Amino acid sequence: MSAIDTKGAVESVFREQSGRIIxxxxxxxxxxxxxxxxxxxxxxxxxxxxxxxxxxxxxxAWITTVAHRKLIDRGRREQTxxxxxxxxxxxxxxxxxxxxxxxxxxxxHFPDDRLRLIFTCCHPALNQGAQVALTLRTLCGLSTPExxxxxxxxxxxxxxxxxxxxRKIQEARIRYEVPPSDKLPERLGSVQAxxxxxxxxxxxxxxxxxxxxxxxxxxAIRLGRLLxxxxxxESENIGLLSLMLLQDSRREARVRDxxxxxxxxxxxxxxxxxEIEEGLELLERALxxxxxxxxxxxxAIAAEHAQGRSSADTDWQEIAVLYERxxxxxxxxxxxxxxxxxxxxxxxxxEGLRRIDALGESVELQHYYLYHAARADILRRMNHRHEAxxxxxxxxxxxxxxxxxxxxxxxxxxxxxSEC
Amino acid sequence: xxxxxLIYSKETSSATPEELQxxxxxxxxxxxxxxxxxxxxxxxxxxxxxxxxxVRMHNGKALTTDGPFAETKEQLAGYYIxxxxxxxxxxxxxxxxxxxxxxxxxxxxxxxxxxxxxxS
Numbered sequence: 001m002s003a004i005d006t007k008g009a010v011e012s013v014f015r016e017q018s019g020r021i022i023x024x025x026x027x028x029x030x031x032x033x034x035x036x037x038x039x040x041x042x043x044x045x046x047x048x049x050x051x052x053x054x055x056x057x058x059x060x061a062w063i064t065t066v067a068h069r070k071l072i073d074r075g076r077r078e079q080t081x082x083x084x085x086x087x088x089x090x091x092x093x094x095x096x097x098x099x100x101x102x103x104x105x106x107x108x109h110f111p112d113d114r115l116r117l118i119f120t121c122c123h124p125a126l127n128q129g130a131q132v133a134l135t136l137r138t139l140c141g142l143s144t145p146e147x148x149x150x151x152x153x154x155x156x157x158x159x160x161x162x163x164x165x166x167r168k169i170q171e172a173r174i175r176y177e178v179p180p181s182d183k184l185p186e187r188l189g190s191v192q193a194x195x196x197x198x199x200x201x202x203x204x205x206x207x208x209x210x211x212x213x214x215x216x217x218x219x220a221i222r223l224g225r226l227l228x229x230x231x232x233x234e235s236e237n238i239g240l241l242s243l244m245l246l247q248d249s250r251r252e253a254r255v256r257d258x259x260x261x262x263x264x265x266x267x268x269x270x271x272x273x274x275e276i277e278e279g280l281e282l283l284e285r286a287l288x289x290x291x292x293x294x295x296x297x298x299x300a301i302a303a304e305h306a307q308g309r310s311s312a313d314t315d316w317q318e319i320a321v322l323y324e325r326x327x328x329x330x331x332x333x334x335x336x337x338x339x340x341x342x343x344x345x346x347x348x349x350x351e352g353l354r355r356i357d358a359l360g361e362s363v364e365l366q367h368y369y370l371y372h373a374a375r376a377d378i379l380r381r382m383n384h385r386h387e388a389x390x391x392x393x394x395x396x397x398x399x400x401x402x403x404x405x406x407x408x409x410x411x412x413x414x415x416x417x418s419e420c
Numbered sequence: 421x422x423x424x425x426l427i428y429s430k431e432t433s434s435a436t437p438e439e440l441q442x443x444x445x446x447x448x449x450x451x452x453x454x455x456x457x458x459x460x461x462x463x464x465x466x467x468x469x470x471x472x473x474x475v476r477m478h479n480g481k482a483l484t485t486d487g488p489f490a491e492t493k494e495q496l497a498g499y500y501i502x503x504x505x506x507x508x509x510x511x512x513x514x515x516x517x518x519x520x521x522x523x524x525x526x527x528x529x530x531x532x533x534x535x536x537x538x539x540s
Contacts, residue, residue, distance in 0.1 A: 125507055171532060172532045173421050173505075173506045173507050173532065174506065174507045175505075175508060179508070
């Protein structure tokens with residue numbers, strides 16, 4: 001077998017299996033750092049030896065076995081060093097690597113390892129930025145530069161974040177386990193939030209290097225599938241995956257010539273109907289399973305948009321009902337704003353506008369660009385061009401994304417040009 | 421591992437004597453439960469910051485001032501030391517500890533204790 005073939009094979013094993021492998025190695029060694037280094041060395045060994053030996057029957061087990069051996073060696077080395085330096089030292093976390101494991105059995109009989117890993121990475125005692133970075137680094141196997149690039153952060157900041165998170169897990173003793181059932185709802189919520197945040201970072205921000213950021217959507221969907229596979233009876237896991245697929249299905253239609261295209265104006269033939277179909281099926285399954293949660297409701301809203309053959313077909317009345325239910329569950333100003341928009345589209349523009357204005361008086365939305373953009377859009381539809389232009393200007397003050405800015409400026413020009 | 425649970429509380433004296441007694445009662449319950457489960461190591465309340473003195477070494481001289489920095493909203497009001505299996509267990513204890521011991525609301529900071537091994 002040629003070196004090039006081997007490289008491809010090793011890369012695909014890394015891509016498909018590194019999350020599973022590292023999850024097991026962390027359980028065995030109790031250390032994120034040790035596991036990571038041992039896995040890297042094992043992949044390097046694969047590159048060196050597979051051209052001669054051929055690709056093993058179970059590549060993941062091969063890598064895990066080699067990495068495990070490296071962990072044992074390291075455990076022995078550290079023990080010797082520690083014995084030499086035994087006088088007056090601070091306690092270092094003791095890492096014990098058992099050396100009598102049947103690796104294939106380990107992988108076969110501990111499907112929970114990745115679940116442990118995701119719950120540990122998304123532990124609420126870690127800040128959310130750290131949760132996201134750690135999840136992408138370990139479960140998705142993304143490199144530190146890749147993650148930094150995707151979140152438009154300096155590499156050093158991200159590296160620091162990872163170091164601090166791993167240290168806290170070790171030193172504050174965050175346990176590597178699936179939480180007990182009484183804590184599951186709360187803890188699962190923080191896992192789902194991380195997955196959805198990764199998705200939104202890739203989806204909402206069209207600025208920056210598009211390729212890398214689109215990759216984030218794919219990673220989030222992969223994580224969503226993993227959650228469904230590992231905890232198949234949680235309806236909100238399925239709801240979340242459905243929501244992401246339904247939104248992702250519009251990715252090709254959302255931007256044309258690096259310009260933002262609104263849902264209403266999108267070319268629906270560019271939508272990914274394979275994703276839509278899967279999203280709809282998943283939503284139906286989730287709703288049958290119950291209980292209904294916020295992700296399922298958001299997916300149901302996305303499904304309403306996905307099913308209309310044209311924007312005129314959209315059932316805004318149903319969408320308004322869904323937003324009202326979502327608002328009862330998750331009373332955030334953003335959800336309330338979306339509800340007002342749905343009312344404007346179903347009941348009437350002036351009623352929607354009245355509600356938006358009332359909302360703006362009661363909650364802090366004045367610095368939120370979508371609040372002004374939503375007002376502007378309704379005013380535009382009502383043909384109140386002067387007021388619409390004013391609202392677009394306010395919206396422009398609060399957006400930092402280039403593609404969104406260009407969209408608002410385009411709308412503003414339309415309003416101003418027809419004004420005079 | 422031992423964790424120190426630091427109680428931070430607003431020092432307003434809006435609480436009635438009955439309310440304060442109620443809070444002390446909950447502390448006793450938590451301490452008893454921790455003792456029975458074998459995790460209790462220590463717990464003590466502190467007198468209010470009006471009794472506190474801050475000592476700071478500056479250029480080799482001790483600078484002594486009255487009280488802590490007054491700007492901080494929540495003040496250290498007491499602590500628990502509990503021996504827990506992991507952070508989650510310590511967090512569960514923190515949820516039980518009342519933080520309104522000085523009248524106002526507060527929070528608990530959970531810090532693992534850095535164990536120093538005795539020289540052998």
